[in-house]
Amino acid sequence: MGLKRFLVPVVALVVVTGLVLGLISGVFGSLARQGLEATGLETPRAPSTIASGALDPSAEATGSPGPSTGPASPDPSAPGASSSVALPAPVLAGTEGQGKVSAAALGDRVRGVKVKDSGGYSGEVRDMRTGAVVFSHRAGKGAIPASTTKLVTAAAALDLLGPEHRFTTSVVSPGRGRIVLVGGGDPYLQEKASRAEPTRASLSTLARRTAAALKKDGVRKVSLDYDSSLFSGPAWNPTWPGSYGDVASRVSALWANEGRSTPGGGVLGPRQTDPAGSAAKVFARQLEDQGIDVGTVAKGRATKGAAKVAAVSSMTLERIVEHVLMTSDNDGAEVLLRQAAVAGGRRGTSADGAAVVAARLKELGAWTSGTRLVDGSGLSRSTRIPAATLTKLLRVAGEDAHPELRPLLTGLPVAGVEGSLATKFGDDESLAGRGVVRGKTGTLSKVHGLAGTITTRDGTLLAYAFLVNDPKNDYNATVWLQRVTAAISTCGCR
Structure with missing residues (x-):
């Protein structure tokens, strides 16, 4: 009996200590993940562009949310993440793309997503079947696009060389x-x-x-x-x-x-x-x-x-493009920019590549006047792309007339499943987007973007682009992007 009386409090103490240590490590792990995402450093499997301040101490500091100001972590494994909503299967919803959305209803859905300090944006949503714009907010204004730039670079290379081309x-x-x-x-x-x-x-x-x-x-x-x-x-x-x-x-x-x-x-x-x-x-x-x-x-x-x-x-170029988009590979994108220049009959410089990409966008009907291209990867803060350019391009990539551009769509990461979106869409308000939203990420300090396609609940296939510049809180901007695209995916917006 004496031994039993001794062991009971010892075991209790060990259990309590373990719980406390687990809680502490979980909290610090969550904060560390939030800090990495706030500075633009994404998962090792899916790097996007890097924050300018991450390597340059003199650069503007990135806004990093504290535990009391940022919304719940979108990582479902993080402490405090809700498990009340079952994760959908990691597959894409099937659709013939014959649905129809009400622009007014979809607009209400987008504007209804509120995340504190997430910043202003250039955004557009376009019906992939009809080409009709069903939502627009400053969509013609040139924004710093970060890695969503890779979509236009890859499009020019595919258009000029074809998806079966090899180097x-x-x-x-x-x-x-x-x-x-x-x-x-x-x-x-x-x-x-x-x-x-x-x-x-x-x-x-x-x-x-x-x-x-x-x-x-x-x-x-x-x-x-x-x-x-x-x-x-x-x-x-x-x-x-x-x-x-x-x-x-x-x-x-x-x-x-x-x-x-x-x-x-x-x-x-x-x-x-x-x-x-x-x-x-x-x-x-x-x-x-x-x-x-x-x-x-x-x-x-x-x-x-x-x-x-x-x-x-x-x-094949098709596989190269898919890899560049899936992993947001800066080096691969810059090579594609030079290849586009050579294929366009110019010298293989980045400036020539940017000129050729611009010419191909115009030829494809995807050009918007606010577009200004400086590099192929989106690392440059001098590049400007309006959301309208991206949705036009994505819509063209889905047309029967341009099968050579299909890798722009097949290379888009699936939310919560792969690539640069593998660990995203984890909180209750964005879970619905898992397996349904596809998108190319873009991340620099004070710059966050997402552009791709969404199959809505009522069967409409939409192209979308949202580019956030200069948010007060970088992390909150990424949460807003996930929640707004998830909200669109749940549309029966008729």
Whole structure:
């Protein structure tokens, strides 16, 4: 009995201590997640653009909500998140898109979503079937779009090249014992072949093929030049702050692992100062591993008519675009901007790319006068895109006349399921959007956007875009975006 009297209070103390520690860790975990989202740093699986202040101490501080001012966390696993509403299955609702919404009723639904300090916005909702605008709020005003910019960049590349296009990295020989590694602007060329990503081209595969061809010709020793001249102009966009050096690479037509110093690293990390030269050195080592003695490695140009030795091809452009949109890949988007410039008959500069994208938007009927393009990823704060441009483009992408643009829709993350929306739509007021809302995120400090498609409860397929600039509270702005699109998804707004 004495032992029992002793154990009871001890066990009780252990249980209470565990509960307290769990509560504390949960609260701090929730606050940490809120802080990351407020500064624009999203989930490792789904990075969007990074907050300007995250890497530059002198930049304007990001508004970070405290535990008493921000709304409930949209992460359903966070402490305090309601579990009273069952999570819908992570699948898209089927529809023939034949529903019809009342503009007045839908407008009331949008205006009824109130989140304190979420900021002003440029917004538009458009019927995908008819093209009719069913909601508009400052939709023609140019707003900083952040990563929603990737939609227009990808559209131009698809329109010019087609979804089945592939980019080729090759080796040519201008003379016996001399080879040139020629970059074809493959954004996802890897250093080593990977079973996890077998559709991606790799330098290791190219080295193996090159070595086999050289040996067949009786060549065992070569000099190696590398040619990245497909793209020209500044490798770094002049409107980007230098503090973005850990979130964007210097754009090159020849690189491996997107110019990152650490293969397989996340969105943040050191980048190579000379991606093309680094790729060439890796390739030289791989050739030597295959029994080819490589002498000098130098920058050069492939001569016209040089004999082709070996080549590898990228994923299809369709898959590249889907990956860029799903993961909000800045580096991939910037390469697509340069590819659009080249495909449009211009030099491969970012300025030429922006001009070509603008021309394609006009040709597609998706241009709005407030649009001003400066880069391809949305990292620049000088880019301006009105919500109307995005909804027009999304509607065009769904038309039978433009099947080449379909990856703009298939590449959109699904709310609460994948990509940059995987961990979003978690509170009671946004849960309805899970599995139904699809959208491209956009995040910079004081800039938040979401643009995509929604299948409403009554069967209407809508294109939408909401761009929030300069909110008083960054985190609350993201919550408003989730709640307003979820509210639209529940429409029987007739």
